[in-house]
Amino acid sequence: MPERVITNDAMEKIVETSDEWITSRTGIRARHHAVEGEYTSTFATAAARLALSRANLKPEDLDLIICATVCPDQALPSTAVLIQSQLGAKKAAAFDLVAACSGFVYGLTVASQFISTGLYQNILVIGVEVLSRYVDFTDRTTCVLFGDGAGAAIVQRSTDANRGVLATRIQSDGDFAPVLYIPGGGTKIPASHDSVDGRQHFIKMKGNELFKVAVRSMEDTARQLLDEQKMTINDIDLFVPHQANQRITDAVAERLGVSLEKVYSNIAHTGNTSAASIPICLDELVESGRLTPGTTLLMTSFGAGVTWGGILMRW
Ligand code: UT7
Numbered sequence: 582m583p584e585r586v587i588t589n590d591a592m593e594k595i596v597e598t599s600d601e602w603i604t605s606r607t608g609i610r611a612r613h614h615a616v617e618g619e620y621t622s623t624f625a626t627a628a629a630r631l632a633l634s635r636a637n638l639k640p641e642d643l644d645l646i647i648c649a650t651v652c653p654d655q656a657l658p659s660t661a662v663l664i665q666s667q668l669g670a671k672k673a674a675a676f677d678l679v680a681a682c683s684g685f686v687y688g689l690t691v692a693s694q695f696i697s698t699g700l701y702q703n704i705l706v707i708g709v710e711v712l713s714r715y716v717d718f719t720d721r722t723t724c725v726l727f728g729d730g731a732g733a734a735i736v737q738r739s740t741d742a743n744r745g746v747l748a749t750r751i752q753s754d755g756d757f758a759p760v761l762y763i764p765g766g767g768t769k770i771p772a773s774h775d776s777v778d779g780r781q782h783f784i785k786m787k788g789n790e791l792f793k794v795a796v797r798s799m800e801d802t803a804r805q806l807l808d809e810q811k812m813t814i815n816d817i818d819l820f821v822p823h824q825a826n827q828r829i830t831d832a833v834a835e836r837l838g839v840s841l842e843k844v845y846s847n848i849a850h851t852g853n854t855s856a857a858s859i860p861i862c863l864d865e866l867v868e869s870g871r872l873t874p875g876t877t878l879l880m881t882s883f884g885a886g887v888t889w890g891g892i893l894m895r896w
Contacts, residue, residue, distance in 0.1 A: 585614050589725070596721040603725050608827025612728030612852030614713040621731075622654045622663040625709040628731035628860070629668055632705065635867075636735040640668040644701035646675040647692060649684025649856040651885070652711045653677060656766075664707065673705070681761070682823050682884025683751065684708055684856030685732070689892055690749040692736040704736040708856035715763060717783035726826075727784070728852030732860020744874065744895045748806045751890035757794060761786045761885035791887070795825060796832045799881040802891035803837055806879065810893060814839050816877060819866065823882035824848040824858040833881070845871075855884060872896055 588611045589600035603609055615624065625648060633640060646668075648661035661675035680687040685708035692704040709731035716724045739745040764770050765781030776782065799822055807813060820839050822830050827848055834844045845862050854861060859880050866872035876896040883889035 585616055586611050587614050587728075592725050595718050596724060598721045598725055606826075606828070607726060608830075608846070608848050609726065609852045610849045612854075613730060615711045615729045619711070620654050620714075621650055621652050621709055621711050622660050622667060624711060624729065624731035625650075625660065625664045625707045625733070626667040628709065628733040628864075629664060629705055629707055631864075632733035632735050633668075636703075636737070638703060638735060640670040641672055642703050643668075643670040643673040643705050645692070645695060645704045646670060646673045647678050647688040647704065647706045648675070649678045649680065649688040649706070649708045650710055651679055651681050651684070651855060652709070652715060660709075670705075680751075680753075680856070680884065680888045681886055682825065682853070682855045682858065683882040683886070683888040683890050684884075685859045686749075686880060686882040686890040686892055687751050687888065688856075689734065689736065689746070690751050690890065693746045693749060696736055696738050699738075702737060705733060706736060706860075707731060707733040708858070708860045710855040710857050712784070712853075712855060715782070715784050717780055719780075720783070722788060723784050723786050726853045728854045730851060730854040730857040730861050732857050732862075732864050734860060734863065746892060746894045748809045748893045749890070750802050750805055750892075751888070752798070752802075753886045753888040755886065757790075757887040758885075759787075760790050760794075760887065792826070792829060794887055795829050795883045796836070798883045798887070798889035799823070799829075799833045799891070800836045802881050802889060803833070803879060806891050806893040812893070817843060817879045818877045819843055819845060819872065819879070821845045821859055821862045821866070821878060821880045823884065824851060824862065825853045825883075858882075
Protein backbone atom coordinates (compact mmCIF):
# COMPACT_ATOMS: atom_id res chain seq x y z
CA MET A 582 0.00 0.00 0.00
CA PRO A 583 1.24 3.53 -0.68
CA GLU A 584 1.13 4.73 2.93
CA ARG A 585 3.98 6.94 4.12
CA VAL A 586 6.68 5.82 6.53
CA ILE A 587 7.25 8.50 9.17
CA THR A 588 10.64 8.11 10.82
CA ASN A 589 11.63 9.63 14.15
CA ASP A 590 13.71 12.15 12.20
CA ALA A 591 10.52 13.22 10.41
CA MET A 592 8.77 13.49 13.80
CA GLU A 593 11.48 15.88 14.99
CA LYS A 594 10.29 18.28 12.28
CA ILE A 595 6.67 18.08 13.51
CA VAL A 596 6.96 18.36 17.33
CA GLU A 597 9.67 19.09 19.86
CA THR A 598 11.03 15.59 20.31
CA SER A 599 14.11 13.55 19.51
CA ASP A 600 14.93 10.20 18.00
CA GLU A 601 16.82 9.46 21.23
CA TRP A 602 13.73 10.12 23.43
CA ILE A 603 11.33 8.14 21.26
CA THR A 604 13.67 5.19 20.79
CA SER A 605 14.75 4.90 24.40
CA ARG A 606 11.26 5.45 25.91
CA THR A 607 9.24 3.39 23.43
CA GLY A 608 11.43 1.37 21.04
CA ILE A 609 9.68 3.04 18.08
CA ARG A 610 11.81 4.14 15.12
CA ALA A 611 9.11 4.60 12.47
CA ARG A 612 5.37 4.34 11.96
CA HIS A 613 3.12 4.32 8.87
CA HIS A 614 0.53 6.95 8.00
CA ALA A 615 -2.27 6.60 5.47
CA VAL A 616 -2.05 8.93 2.49
CA GLU A 617 -4.90 10.93 0.98
CA GLY A 618 -7.55 8.64 -0.47
CA GLU A 619 -6.79 5.88 2.03
CA TYR A 620 -8.97 5.31 5.05
CA THR A 621 -9.98 2.57 7.44
CA SER A 622 -12.11 0.46 5.08
CA THR A 623 -9.53 0.57 2.26
CA PHE A 624 -6.81 -0.59 4.64
CA ALA A 625 -9.11 -3.28 6.04
CA THR A 626 -10.24 -4.53 2.64
CA ALA A 627 -6.63 -4.96 1.48
CA ALA A 628 -5.83 -7.02 4.59
CA ALA A 629 -9.05 -9.02 4.19
CA ARG A 630 -8.26 -9.91 0.56
CA LEU A 631 -4.86 -11.26 1.64
CA ALA A 632 -6.42 -13.34 4.42
CA LEU A 633 -9.08 -14.73 2.05
CA SER A 634 -6.49 -15.72 -0.53
CA ARG A 635 -4.30 -17.45 2.08
CA ALA A 636 -7.36 -19.38 3.29
CA ASN A 637 -8.42 -20.21 -0.29
CA LEU A 638 -11.81 -18.63 0.27
CA LYS A 639 -13.98 -16.36 -1.83
CA PRO A 640 -15.67 -13.28 -0.29
CA GLU A 641 -19.06 -14.93 -0.72
CA ASP A 642 -17.93 -17.80 1.55
CA LEU A 643 -17.88 -15.44 4.54
CA ASP A 644 -20.65 -15.75 7.13
CA LEU A 645 -19.53 -12.90 9.37
CA ILE A 646 -17.19 -9.90 9.24
CA ILE A 647 -15.99 -8.39 12.51
CA CYS A 648 -14.12 -5.13 12.13
CA ALA A 649 -12.24 -4.16 15.29
CA THR A 650 -11.46 -0.45 15.12
CA VAL A 651 -11.73 2.86 16.93
CA CYS A 652 -11.26 4.73 13.64
CA PRO A 653 -14.45 4.21 11.63
CA ASP A 654 -14.64 5.64 8.11
CA GLN A 655 -17.67 7.61 9.32
CA ALA A 656 -20.13 7.57 12.23
CA LEU A 657 -22.79 5.68 10.27
CA PRO A 658 -22.95 2.99 8.94
CA SER A 659 -20.39 0.62 10.42
CA THR A 660 -17.04 0.25 8.71
CA ALA A 661 -17.67 -3.51 8.62
CA VAL A 662 -20.52 -3.11 6.12
CA LEU A 663 -18.37 -0.84 3.94
CA ILE A 664 -15.71 -3.58 3.92
CA GLN A 665 -18.42 -6.13 3.11
CA SER A 666 -19.44 -4.06 0.11
CA GLN A 667 -15.84 -3.53 -1.10
CA LEU A 668 -15.20 -7.28 -0.83
CA GLY A 669 -18.54 -8.32 -2.32
CA ALA A 670 -19.18 -10.60 0.66
CA LYS A 671 -22.93 -10.70 0.01
CA LYS A 672 -23.80 -13.51 2.44
CA ALA A 673 -22.05 -12.11 5.52
CA ALA A 674 -23.39 -10.29 8.55
CA ALA A 675 -21.04 -7.48 9.50
CA PHE A 676 -20.44 -5.34 12.55
CA ASP A 677 -17.81 -3.14 14.18
CA LEU A 678 -16.28 -3.97 17.52
CA VAL A 679 -14.91 -1.12 19.65
CA ALA A 680 -12.39 -2.34 22.21
CA ALA A 681 -9.42 -0.14 21.22
CA CYS A 682 -6.08 -1.98 21.28
CA SER A 683 -7.80 -5.15 22.53
CA GLY A 684 -10.14 -5.17 19.54
CA PHE A 685 -8.53 -8.04 17.68
CA VAL A 686 -8.38 -10.28 20.77
CA TYR A 687 -12.01 -9.39 21.52
CA GLY A 688 -12.91 -10.10 17.88
CA LEU A 689 -11.21 -13.49 17.82
CA THR A 690 -12.93 -14.37 21.08
CA VAL A 691 -16.36 -13.50 19.67
CA ALA A 692 -15.59 -15.36 16.44
CA SER A 693 -14.48 -18.48 18.26
CA GLN A 694 -17.84 -18.57 20.10
CA PHE A 695 -19.78 -18.51 16.82
CA ILE A 696 -17.55 -21.28 15.49
CA SER A 697 -17.99 -23.35 18.68
CA THR A 698 -21.78 -23.16 18.47
CA GLY A 699 -21.65 -24.20 14.82
CA LEU A 700 -23.67 -21.15 13.71
CA TYR A 701 -20.98 -19.91 11.32
CA GLN A 702 -18.24 -21.63 9.28
CA ASN A 703 -16.08 -18.77 7.97
CA ILE A 704 -15.52 -15.60 9.96
CA LEU A 705 -13.30 -12.70 8.97
CA VAL A 706 -11.79 -10.79 11.90
CA ILE A 707 -10.00 -7.55 11.04
CA GLY A 708 -7.96 -5.29 13.30
CA VAL A 709 -7.53 -1.92 11.61
CA GLU A 710 -6.73 1.63 12.64
CA VAL A 711 -5.96 4.92 10.92
CA LEU A 712 -4.96 6.73 14.10
CA SER A 713 -2.99 9.39 12.22
CA ARG A 714 -6.39 11.04 11.60
CA TYR A 715 -7.06 11.17 15.38
CA VAL A 716 -3.69 12.19 16.82
CA ASP A 717 -2.89 15.76 17.70
CA PHE A 718 0.31 16.68 15.90
CA THR A 719 0.89 19.44 18.46
CA ASP A 720 0.92 16.88 21.33
CA ARG A 721 4.30 15.18 21.50
CA THR A 722 3.17 12.81 24.25
CA THR A 723 0.86 10.95 21.83
CA CYS A 724 1.65 11.75 18.19
CA VAL A 725 5.01 9.97 18.19
CA LEU A 726 3.45 6.71 19.40
CA PHE A 727 0.64 5.78 17.07
CA GLY A 728 0.69 4.37 13.55
CA ASP A 729 -1.80 3.17 10.94
CA GLY A 730 -2.24 -0.40 9.75
CA ALA A 731 -4.49 -3.41 9.26
CA GLY A 732 -4.34 -7.16 9.71
CA ALA A 733 -6.96 -9.84 9.18
CA ALA A 734 -7.61 -13.47 10.03
CA ILE A 735 -10.08 -16.11 8.92
CA VAL A 736 -11.53 -18.18 11.75
CA GLN A 737 -12.83 -21.66 10.90
CA ARG A 738 -13.52 -24.90 12.74
CA SER A 739 -10.35 -27.00 12.87
CA THR A 740 -10.45 -30.52 11.52
CA ASP A 741 -7.47 -31.34 13.76
CA ALA A 742 -8.50 -31.67 17.43
CA ASN A 743 -5.03 -30.61 18.56
CA ARG A 744 -5.20 -27.25 16.84
CA GLY A 745 -7.21 -24.09 17.45
CA VAL A 746 -8.16 -21.80 20.31
CA LEU A 747 -7.38 -23.37 23.69
CA ALA A 748 -8.51 -20.56 25.97
CA THR A 749 -9.61 -16.94 25.72
CA ARG A 750 -10.17 -14.17 28.22
CA ILE A 751 -11.52 -10.64 27.75
CA GLN A 752 -11.97 -8.05 30.47
CA SER A 753 -12.55 -4.34 30.98
CA ASP A 754 -12.64 -1.64 33.65
CA GLY A 755 -14.49 1.52 32.66
CA ASP A 756 -13.21 3.41 35.70
CA PHE A 757 -10.09 3.95 33.61
CA ALA A 758 -11.98 5.55 30.71
CA PRO A 759 -10.44 9.02 31.37
CA VAL A 760 -6.92 7.65 30.93
CA LEU A 761 -7.15 7.35 27.13
CA TYR A 762 -10.01 8.89 25.19
CA ILE A 763 -11.26 11.18 22.43
CA PRO A 764 -13.70 13.62 24.02
CA GLY A 765 -15.41 15.05 20.94
CA GLY A 766 -17.45 13.75 18.05
CA GLY A 767 -20.01 11.71 19.99
CA THR A 768 -23.30 12.62 21.64
CA LYS A 769 -21.61 14.18 24.67
CA ILE A 770 -19.58 16.74 22.72
CA PRO A 771 -20.91 16.82 19.16
CA ALA A 772 -18.76 18.48 16.52
CA SER A 773 -18.97 22.27 16.70
CA HIS A 774 -16.66 25.19 16.05
CA ASP A 775 -15.86 25.20 19.78
CA SER A 776 -15.08 21.49 19.86
CA VAL A 777 -12.77 21.82 16.88
CA ASP A 778 -11.07 24.95 18.25
CA GLY A 779 -10.66 23.15 21.58
CA ARG A 780 -8.95 20.19 19.87
CA GLN A 781 -11.62 17.89 21.33
CA HIS A 782 -11.50 15.45 18.41
CA PHE A 783 -7.98 14.27 19.17
CA ILE A 784 -6.63 11.50 21.40
CA LYS A 785 -5.89 12.46 25.03
CA MET A 786 -3.77 10.08 27.08
CA LYS A 787 -2.20 9.77 30.53
CA GLY A 788 0.53 7.44 29.36
CA ASN A 789 2.14 6.93 32.75
CA GLU A 790 -1.04 5.62 34.37
CA LEU A 791 -1.71 3.32 31.44
CA PHE A 792 1.78 1.85 31.53
CA LYS A 793 1.30 0.22 34.94
CA VAL A 794 -2.16 -1.16 34.10
CA ALA A 795 -0.84 -2.52 30.82
CA VAL A 796 1.97 -4.51 32.39
CA ARG A 797 -0.16 -5.85 35.23
CA SER A 798 -3.18 -6.80 33.09
CA MET A 799 -1.18 -8.57 30.37
CA GLU A 800 0.84 -10.50 32.95
CA ASP A 801 -2.31 -11.53 34.88
CA THR A 802 -4.13 -12.58 31.70
CA ALA A 803 -1.22 -14.70 30.53
CA ARG A 804 -1.02 -16.46 33.89
CA GLN A 805 -4.78 -17.07 34.02
CA LEU A 806 -4.83 -18.58 30.52
CA LEU A 807 -1.84 -20.82 31.23
CA ASP A 808 -3.23 -21.94 34.62
CA GLU A 809 -6.60 -22.74 33.03
CA GLN A 810 -4.88 -25.05 30.55
CA LYS A 811 -2.50 -26.46 33.20
CA MET A 812 0.39 -25.16 31.13
CA THR A 813 3.48 -23.16 32.04
CA ILE A 814 5.21 -20.40 30.13
CA ASN A 815 7.74 -23.01 28.96
CA ASP A 816 4.95 -24.68 26.94
CA ILE A 817 4.65 -21.56 24.80
CA ASP A 818 6.51 -21.31 21.47
CA LEU A 819 5.62 -17.69 20.74
CA PHE A 820 4.45 -14.77 22.86
CA VAL A 821 2.79 -11.96 20.90
CA PRO A 822 1.79 -9.04 23.11
CA HIS A 823 0.05 -5.88 21.91
CA GLN A 824 2.76 -3.54 20.63
CA ALA A 825 2.34 -0.35 22.68
CA ASN A 826 5.82 0.24 24.01
CA GLN A 827 8.94 -1.97 23.92
CA ARG A 828 9.41 -1.27 27.65
CA ILE A 829 5.91 -2.68 28.35
CA THR A 830 6.68 -5.80 26.27
CA ASP A 831 10.02 -6.27 28.06
CA ALA A 832 8.45 -5.82 31.50
CA VAL A 833 5.67 -8.36 30.82
CA ALA A 834 8.12 -10.86 29.30
CA GLU A 835 10.45 -10.52 32.29
CA ARG A 836 7.64 -10.97 34.84
CA LEU A 837 6.38 -14.06 33.00
CA GLY A 838 9.89 -15.44 32.63
CA VAL A 839 9.46 -16.04 28.92
CA SER A 840 12.73 -16.36 27.05
CA LEU A 841 13.40 -13.43 24.74
CA GLU A 842 13.63 -15.44 21.51
CA LYS A 843 9.95 -16.40 22.00
CA VAL A 844 8.77 -12.79 22.33
CA TYR A 845 7.71 -11.11 19.10
CA SER A 846 8.19 -7.40 18.65
CA ASN A 847 7.75 -5.21 15.58
CA ILE A 848 7.05 -1.89 17.28
CA ALA A 849 10.29 -0.41 15.93
CA HIS A 850 8.79 -0.17 12.44
CA THR A 851 5.04 -0.01 13.15
CA GLY A 852 4.54 2.12 16.26
CA ASN A 853 1.37 1.42 18.22
CA THR A 854 -1.32 0.43 15.71
CA SER A 855 -3.93 -0.41 18.37
CA ALA A 856 -6.31 -3.18 17.17
CA ALA A 857 -4.09 -3.82 14.13
CA SER A 858 -0.98 -4.55 16.17
CA ILE A 859 -1.45 -8.26 16.91
CA PRO A 860 -2.73 -9.26 13.43
CA ILE A 861 0.17 -7.39 11.80
CA CYS A 862 2.53 -9.40 14.03
CA LEU A 863 0.77 -12.63 13.01
CA ASP A 864 1.11 -11.72 9.35
CA GLU A 865 4.84 -11.07 9.72
CA LEU A 866 5.29 -14.32 11.62
CA VAL A 867 3.47 -16.33 8.94
CA GLU A 868 5.43 -14.59 6.16
CA SER A 869 8.76 -15.30 7.86
CA GLY A 870 7.86 -18.95 8.48
CA ARG A 871 7.98 -18.65 12.27
CA LEU A 872 4.28 -19.33 12.75
CA THR A 873 3.55 -22.80 11.42
CA PRO A 874 0.90 -25.44 12.16
CA GLY A 875 1.31 -26.73 15.71
CA THR A 876 2.96 -23.60 17.11
CA THR A 877 1.67 -22.82 20.61
CA LEU A 878 0.91 -19.13 20.65
CA LEU A 879 0.04 -16.76 23.49
CA MET A 880 -1.38 -13.32 22.61
CA THR A 881 -2.19 -10.61 25.16
CA SER A 882 -3.58 -7.13 24.70
CA PHE A 883 -4.74 -4.06 26.58
CA GLY A 884 -6.00 -0.66 25.56
CA ALA A 885 -8.36 2.24 26.08
CA GLY A 886 -11.36 1.50 28.24
CA VAL A 887 -9.41 0.00 29.77
CA THR A 888 -9.88 -3.29 28.01
CA TRP A 889 -7.58 -6.26 28.10
CA GLY A 890 -7.51 -9.91 27.20
CA GLY A 891 -5.61 -12.82 25.80
CA ILE A 892 -5.81 -15.90 23.63
CA LEU A 893 -3.91 -19.13 24.01
CA MET A 894 -3.98 -21.21 20.87
CA ARG A 895 -2.28 -23.87 18.84
CA TRP A 896 -1.87 -22.51 15.30
O1 UT7 B 1 -1.95 0.87 23.45
C1 UT7 B 1 -2.44 1.47 24.61
C2 UT7 B 1 -2.19 2.91 24.53
N1 UT7 B 1 -1.11 3.55 25.16
C3 UT7 B 1 -0.09 3.04 25.89
O2 UT7 B 1 0.02 1.90 26.11
C4 UT7 B 1 0.91 3.99 26.46
C5 UT7 B 1 1.55 3.48 27.71
N2 UT7 B 1 2.51 4.44 28.20
C6 UT7 B 1 3.72 4.64 27.62
O3 UT7 B 1 4.06 3.98 26.68
C7 UT7 B 1 4.63 5.69 28.22
O4 UT7 B 1 4.08 6.17 29.44
C8 UT7 B 1 4.90 6.89 27.26
C9 UT7 B 1 5.77 6.45 26.10
C10 UT7 B 1 3.59 7.44 26.74
C11 UT7 B 1 5.65 7.99 27.99
O5 UT7 B 1 6.86 7.48 28.53
P1 UT7 B 1 7.23 7.82 30.03
O6 UT7 B 1 8.55 7.24 30.28
O7 UT7 B 1 6.08 7.35 30.89
O8 UT7 B 1 7.35 9.40 30.00
P2 UT7 B 1 6.55 10.48 30.84
O9 UT7 B 1 5.14 10.57 30.35
O10 UT7 B 1 6.77 10.24 32.31
O11 UT7 B 1 7.31 11.80 30.41
C12 UT7 B 1 8.67 12.01 30.78
C13 UT7 B 1 9.15 13.31 30.14
C14 UT7 B 1 8.22 14.50 30.38
O12 UT7 B 1 9.01 15.64 30.58
P3 UT7 B 1 9.28 16.19 32.08
O13 UT7 B 1 7.92 16.50 32.64
O14 UT7 B 1 9.96 15.08 32.81
O15 UT7 B 1 10.12 17.38 31.84
C15 UT7 B 1 7.49 14.64 29.06
O16 UT7 B 1 7.06 15.96 28.82
O17 UT7 B 1 9.24 13.16 28.71
C16 UT7 B 1 8.56 14.25 28.07
N3 UT7 B 1 8.05 13.79 26.80
C17 UT7 B 1 8.73 13.88 25.65
N4 UT7 B 1 9.94 14.34 25.36
C18 UT7 B 1 10.36 14.29 24.09
C19 UT7 B 1 6.85 13.21 26.55
N5 UT7 B 1 6.74 12.92 25.25
C20 UT7 B 1 7.90 13.31 24.67
C21 UT7 B 1 8.38 13.28 23.35
N6 UT7 B 1 9.62 13.76 23.11
N7 UT7 B 1 7.67 12.75 22.32
